[in-house]
Amino acid sequence: MTFIVAKDLEKSYQVGEVMVTALKGVSFTIETSSFVSFIGPSGSGKTTLLNLIGCLDKPTSGSLTIGDTDIRSFNRRQSANFRGHSIGFIFQDFNLLPVLTVYENIEYPLLMVQNTPAAERKKRVTELLEAVGMSSQSSKYPDQISGGQKQRVAVARALVTNPKLVLADEPTANLDHETAYRVLELMKKMRDELQTTFIFSTHDQKIVGEAEILYTLEDGKLISRQVKGEAHHA
Amino acid sequence: MxxxxxxxxxxxxxxxxxxxxxxxxxxxxxxxxxxxxxxxxxxxxxxxxxxTDSMLGHLQVHRKGYVASIDNLPLTLNMKAKAVHRLQEILDRQPEIEASSPRIKFGAMFSNYTETSNVRLNGVVPEKEFATVPLLSSRITEGRKTLKRGEILVPALLSKGMKVKVDDTVVIIATNKDGSVNGRQFVVAGILDGITGPGGRDGYLHFDDAVELLRMEEAEVSEIAIRLKNFDSLHSFSSRLEGIVAGEMNKENKPLFEIHTWEKLSPFxxxxxxxxxxxxxxxxxxxxxxxxxxxxxxxxxxxxxxxxxxxxxxxxxxxxxxxxxxxxxxxxxxxxxxxxxxxxxxxxxxxxxxxxxxxxxxxxxxxxxxxxxxxxxxxxxxxxxxxxxxxxxxxxxxxxxxxxxxxxxxxx
Known part of the structure; x- marks a missing residue:
């Protein structure tokens, strides 16, 4: 079932007096509960594309629908609301809140974004803590755990609200290979359990093989789509 | 939250x-x-x-023009007996008033038989005065905390300067509003501590003695000091009283009285x-x-x-x-x-x-x-x-x- 449809997406920025086009006519579709990666060198437009899919930014032209929702019409508040209820984010630098414990960081979206009742919050957070193997570290603060553990907490935080989509911008960039593979395995496992669509960007050639569908970006253009186990499509 | x-x-x-x-x-x-x-x-x-509690009272009523007069303690601007009577009747009807005290204020010569000086005096009804300014008695540092006829409370500075002690006899000479001079002997009942502000260095004698000394045919009053039950109601009461006394007119159909709160009377x-x-x-x-x-x-x-x-x-x-x-x-x-x-x-x-x-x-x-x-x-x-x-x-x-x-x- 088609989940995301992008048609002729363009995104331009004004940098000083120069207009920079970060995305040039990008079109693609992504199916529900797929595990997709956008790859490409730095400056290829991966982060810009993820920002558009994540409703953090709006395309200059083209259309983008997630589910049945055309996200271009959102105002600031509607975007925030959509992100809070439908999208989970995993950041390259983990971006855990330093004043909250592991438990509280995972609980944050339920409490501060979705206003979920306490009993349900506790159930969801406990489940996610177990799923990412962080139950024993739940009362620790981010500065008391390792990078890999932080990213597992970030994965749990992104999934705690049962989002339809999780976006991860370079989720393994700050992790060693072993930890990076483990985090990706965790993401796949969670995808299998929760039927969540995962989209991540990377330029780390060693982990791109973990993606089931691989889109390659270059100079703001989508130059290829590759499905694992299928022939290369240009 | x-x-x-x-x-x-x-x-x-x-x-x-x-x-x-x-x-x-x-x-x-x-x-x-x-x-x-x-x-x-x-x-x-x-x-x-x-x-307010040892000198002025919370507010005072004067004859119109008394406070603004360029004369010091003008006897000609005292309230006549009839006006005082009317005013007293008005004041007696006000439940906010705790006490009021009529005063005859005048300047006089003070003599200890060897020296003479000037003094400002208040002729007061002692029980009314002590009720209206209850801290007055605490200012009496020496002598009796009462005031009978024939007695005088002397301000401390004058007592010191003139070397007058409690129970000494002094002579007070005053000129009345017609220019007639009269003198009388008084016994010093007490020495009054001075305080800052108008009237802070005044002496006190009995109201009836003041009437006699000034040869008044009928008691005329310079001011009536008023003490309220609740000081916080001063301004509202003052405005209300002003409204009430505004109806009191003299023969020329001009306002007879004016009200002054302590604020208008004291530089403090x-x-x-x-x-x-x-x-x-x-x-x-x-x-x-x-x-x-x-x-x-x-x-x-x-x-x-x-x-x-x-x-x-x-x-x-x-x-x-x-x-x-x-x-x-x-x-x-x-x-x-x-x-x-x-x-x-x-x-x-x-x-x-x-x-x-x-x-x-x-x-x-x-x-x-x-x-x-x-x-x-x-x-x-x-x-x-x-x-x-x-x-x-x-x-x-x-x-x-x-x-x-x-x-x-x-x-x-």
Whole structure:
């Protein structure tokens, strides 16, 4: 079932007096509960594309629908609301809140974004803590755990609200290979359990093989789509 | 809300030194203001109490033109007996009045048989006068705390200058309104301590003796001093009484009486106004201290946490909630400052009172400084500090809530 449809997406920025086009006519579709990666060198437009899919930014032209929702019409508040209820984010630098414990960081979206009742919050957070193997570290603060553990907490935080989509911008960039593979395995496992669509960007050639569908970006253009186990499509 | 409070508290504790410095600044400001208010307020109330309770009364009624007259103690502008009677009837009907005292004020020569000096005198009905200005008796430092016919209460400065003691006989010579001179012997019943302000160095004799000395055919009165049951109702009562006596006209159909509150009669009112102005200035300074320090610290907090703001915005925290997180931080700083400042101020007021500090004011020596911190002042300052703290944190909070998540997440 088609989940995301992008048609002729363009995104331009004004940098000083120069207009920079970060995305040039990008079109693609992504199916529900797929595990997709956008790859490409730095400056290829991966982060810009993820920002558009994540409703953090709006395309200059083209259309983008997630589910049945055309996200271009959102105002600031509607975007925030959509992100809070439908999208989970995993950041390259983990971006855990330093004043909250592991438990509280995972609980944050339920409490501060979705206003979920306490009993349900506790159930969801406990489940996610177990799923990412962080139950024993739940009362620790981010500065008391390792990078890999932080990213597992970030994965749990992104999934705690049962989002339809999780976006991860370079989720393994700050992790060693072993930890990076483990985090990706965790993401796949969670995808299998929760039927969540995962989209991540990377330029780390060693982990791109973990993606089931691989889109390659270059100079703001989508130059290829590759499905694992299928022939290369240009 | 509880979680926002918890996050705000933890963020404040995250930068302990900065939080401590800002809270200390607010605390010092609150302590300074409360201490000033308690000391200056108590000083003001004490002085007003001294002036009204030992000399002026809360308000006075005169014949129209008496106070403004260029003559000193003009006997020609005394209220006639008939007018006094009408006025007394009006006053007797006012339930707010605790006591009133008619006075004949005049200037006279004071002689101890070897020397002569000038003196200002009040002819009073002792029981009425002591009821209207109850602290008058406390000003009698030597002698009897009563006043009978044939007796005089002599001001301390005159007693010292003329070497007059209690039970000495003196002669008072006065000129009445027709220019006729009369003299009489009086026994010194007591020595009166002088106080600052009009009438603070006056002597007192019996009302009937004044009538006799001035050869009045009917008792004429210079003023009627009034003491109210509730001092706080002074202005409302004064306005009401003005309305009532406005209907009393003389033969020329002009107003017969005029009302003066103590404020119009005593120069201390200007000092009191200055104290109020200084208090207001210090309150404004506190407001600025709180405003600037909280705005500064919250702006720093926002700039230091740009990536965190980007993160919480990206994961769907609504702008209003981000705003409230920062406003609550400012609110908590204000609450800490107000509570600690209030507690320290209460302790310092206690210390000031235990230390028994004294001061001089004009003629009055060794006045005991009794600092009083009123709960309403404490509440007012605390609420002001908290409200200003919230207002001060609004600008940085709005800035945080409007931050573009992409820009914020890119921030290094």
């Amino acid at each position: 509880l979680k926002i409070l918890q996050i705000a508290l933890r963020n404040l504790l995250r930068y302990k030194r900065r939080t401590l410095l800002t809270a200390s600044l607010i605390t010092v400001g609150v302590v300074f203001v409360l201490l000033f208010m308690s000391v200056s307020g108590s000083f003001k109330n004490m002085m007003v109490g001294q002036i 009112f200007n000092i009191s106004k200055m104290i109020d102005l200084m208090t207001l200035s210090i309150k404004l300074m506190l407001t600025m201290i709180v405003l600037i320090s909280i705005t500064n610290v919250m702006i720093m907090a926002v700039y230091e946490r740009i990536r965190e703001i980007g993160t919480i915005a990206a994961i769907g925290t609504l702008p209003g909630k981000i705003l409230s997180m920062f406003v609550v931080e400012g609110f908590l700083l204000g609450v800490f400052g107000a509570i600690i400042g209030g507690l320290v101020a209460m302790a310092l007021v206690k210390i000031v009172n235990i230390a028994h500090l004294t001061f001089d004011f004009g003629q009055q020596k060794d006045l005991l400084l009794v600092a009083q911190l009123h709960p309403k002042d404490l509440l007012f300052i605390s609420i002001t500090v908290i409200v200003v703290s919230v207002i001060a944190s609004l600008y940085p909070a709005v800035k945080a809530s409007r931050m573009d998540p992409i820009q914020a997440l890119r921030h290094v």
